[in-house]
Amino acid sequence: MRSSTLRLLALLAGFVAGSPACAQDIEPRAYSNAPVGVNFLIAGYAYTVGAVPFDSSLPIRNAAMRTSNAxxxxxxVLDLxxxxxxxxxILPYSWLSGHAELLGQPIERIVDGLADPRFRLSVNLHGAPALSLREFSEYQQDLIVGVSLQVSAPAGQYDPTRVVNLGSNRWSFKPEVGVSKVFGRWTLESQAAVTVFTDNRDFYGGNRRQQAPxxxxxxxxxxxxxxxxxxxxDATYFTGGRTTLDGVEASDLQRNWRLGATLALPVDLHNSVKIYASRGVASRTGNDYDLIGIAWQYRWGGGL
Known part of the structure; x- marks a missing residue:
């Protein structure tokens, strides 16, 4: 029983991401198993410095922005x-300040408010059946294959007279497939995704802004x-995202690498703490930023 309890702690700790970013997310254990009916409440804080983490394709250069994000x-966990x-x-509230260059001219931005909320449904198609807490005590992970769909809603702070905002004034949809395989004490994971965007029809003075996946x-x-x-x-690579403004295509194709690390520390069966950090190590358009964050997680239900 003790071994199953420790395994449950390991799987539940850090079960949900707490990052304020979207396109450059790094999330280990996105596809894992847990007892049906378990609920998670997460409160976290993340700090970034560098480019704007909410939209890596803004037409700004030499960005020196700082954000604090609650x-x-x-x-x-569901039985599907x-x-x-x-x-x-996920509902983020952010404070942003800093400066950058827009068309060669310096700009400054200080703003706080809601960033775009995100909603996701993920399903483990193989290797992680829906289990009660009693059944889960006998579960041993081998290979898990899962899929998910994340939706970002345009509900964040947005001012069409400013180029830097916390919200994006558009919807985005991110389908993903993930694989997780256990090798003794090691677990190796991989995820592949594509993020597609609706148009922003009121970008910086009424322009129509489109973005490729x-x-x-x-x-x-x-x-x-x-x-x-x-x-x-952790590591992530993303490419694409070229933008078009009123029919004119920009030279802003992205090819970015990020590296990161995560540490999850269970406190007891109901509480855990997750510490995470990531850094941009290469980018084609100079839109890197550094991030460090911490999240507290409380869980209940499902027989816990």
Whole structure:
């Protein structure tokens, strides 16, 4: 029973991402199993410095922006036709300040408010059946294959007279497929996704801004320590996202690499803490930023 409890702690710790960014997310353990009916409440804080993390394709250069981000999230594990699934919602509130160049001219921005909320449904198609807490005590992960769809809604702060905002004034949709495989104490994961965008019809003075899809790959090497602690080394690459403004295509095709690390520390069966950081290591358009964050997670229900 003790081993199953430790395994449950390891799987539940850091079950939901708390990052304020979107296109450049790095999220280990996005596809894992947990007992049906378990709820998660997450409160976190993330700090970024560099480019604007909410929209990596803004037409600005030499950005020196700083953001502080409070993140509140909720998730629930579901039984979807016998497969384990998860619904989560993330609501960020951000403070942004800094300067950049727009068409060679200096600009400054100080603003706070809601960033765009995100909603996601993920389903484990193979290797992670829907289980009760009692059934989960006998579960051993091998290979998990899952899919998800994340939707970002245009509900964040947006001023069409400014080029830098916390909200994007458009919808985005991110379908993804993920694979997770256990090798002893190690878990190797990979995710592939594409993010598509609707048009922003009121961009910076009434312009119509379109953006091509962004294609992304993630990889994670996770080591499971005793007592339910785990740590991961993370990497992501994304490309695409060329923008068009009133029919004129920009030279802003993205090819970016980010590296990161995550540490999850269970406190008890109901509480855990996750610390994470990532850094842009290469970009074609100079839109890198550094991020560090911490999240507290409380979980209940499902027999816990």
């Amino acid at each position: 993140v509140l999230a909720y998730a629930r 036709a016998g497969m384990s699934a998860k619904f989560d919602a 962004i294609y992304s790959l993630q990889g994670h090497a996770i080591y499971n320590f005793p007592a339910g602690i785990w740590a991961s080394l």
